[in-house]
Each structure stands twice: as structure tokens, then as C-alpha cells.
Amino acid sequence: QLQLQESGPGLVKPSETLSLTCTISGGFISDINYFWGWIRQPPGKGLEWIGTVYYSGTTYYNPSLKSRLTVSVDTSKNEFSLKLVSVTAADTAVYYCARQPNADDWLMFHRWGQGTLVTVSS
């Protein structure tokens, strides 16, 4: 059964880089039937799509984050990653990784990781 697990520092200083990894088990990142995405949720607030990657390395980014964002894949480790530079307190959120179908409606997230809280604070 597919499982997604986010990992990375829980505390990042302002102006530094937030780096997270999503490790996939029970499935393969190179499966042509899926995309892989990141979504975040500030405490007590709604969801925001961050970006999506295909195993080939093709990426799709939220325009509001694009200038600070890199999403990448490592097929040898069966994982994908998120890097967000120049973070501020507004980037404090629970970050989720998720799987998306390679289909006409690829913008749905049908399997989610448990999420990891990242706090931006000095």
C-alpha cells in the first residue's frame, strides 16, 4: 500500500532555505501513471498548492511561489523534494506531499502524506 512520508527540519530561520523530502514506499516515483505534489496549510488556515513534479523532472509551480521554489525528483532514492528560499514567517505551515494521477484531471491529490510542521522563526 502506498505511503508518503515527509521529512526535514521543523524549524527554519527567516531568510534561510526550507528543504523537505517526501519518501515513497509501496510505489515508485517513476510510475508513469502519477505526478507528485506539495501542498501546505498554515496553522488554522486553508490549503495552498505549492508545486508538482513528474518523474522525468518536469515541474509545475504556483506562480506566487515560483521565484523561490524548486521541486525535484530522485528516482534512485524513490523520493522527491521541495526547496523554498528566503523564507519568512508567512511560510510557516504544515507541508504535505501527495500523489496526483497522470490523467486529464491531474490536479487532484488522491493520496497524502501525514504532513510535517515547519516553523519559520529566529
Next chain:
Amino acid sequence: QSALTQPPSASGSPGQSVTFSCTGTSDVGGRSNYVSWYQQRPGQAPKLIIFEVTKRPSGVPDRFSGSKSGNTASLTVSGLQAEDEGNYFCSSYAGTNNYVVFGGGTKLTVL
């Protein structure tokens, strides 16, 4: 501010039905009808319960149903149960630049 507007709260008694709305500034989901709904129980990750406006993933009870009319998508939960408490988020295709946006969520309380 979310691009999709959802009422912040809703409530109902066990056995009743409740409907959530999700309103956009243009045709929600676009001409391709790409609207999804997610249930988020307290302390848990969101779970997909409706996709493409009306479709349910395997394992989601048929008590959950979706519909859409122009700028507004709706989710109806019939036969309310205590386990249905939580937040419900809609999402919609937002064009080739923004791709996907979410609503702010509606918190459901089962009385």
C-alpha cells in the same frame, strides 16, 4: 484570500443532510469540470472524497455527493454521522497559469 469562497462553518444533527457551497469568480472547475472536495478530520491529512465534480473514489460512502452550477460547486453529506466532523475544502482548476486553487474550507459540526 482564497480564490474560492466557502462558508466558514456548517452544522447538522445526526441523520440530517448538509450542503456546502464553493463559489468562484468564474466557472468553477472550468469547462472541464475539474472540481474536487477534501475532508480533513482533526489532526489528520486531507482525504479526497469527490473529484471531477461528482465522482467518488473507491471506499468513499455514497452519502457524499457533488454537483456544480456555473460559478458554484456543492458538496452534500447525507445521513450525517459523528465521524463526518471536520473541515471540508473544495478545489478547482484555475487555468494554465495557476493550475489549482483551494477554498478556505468549511468546518462541519455534528450536533
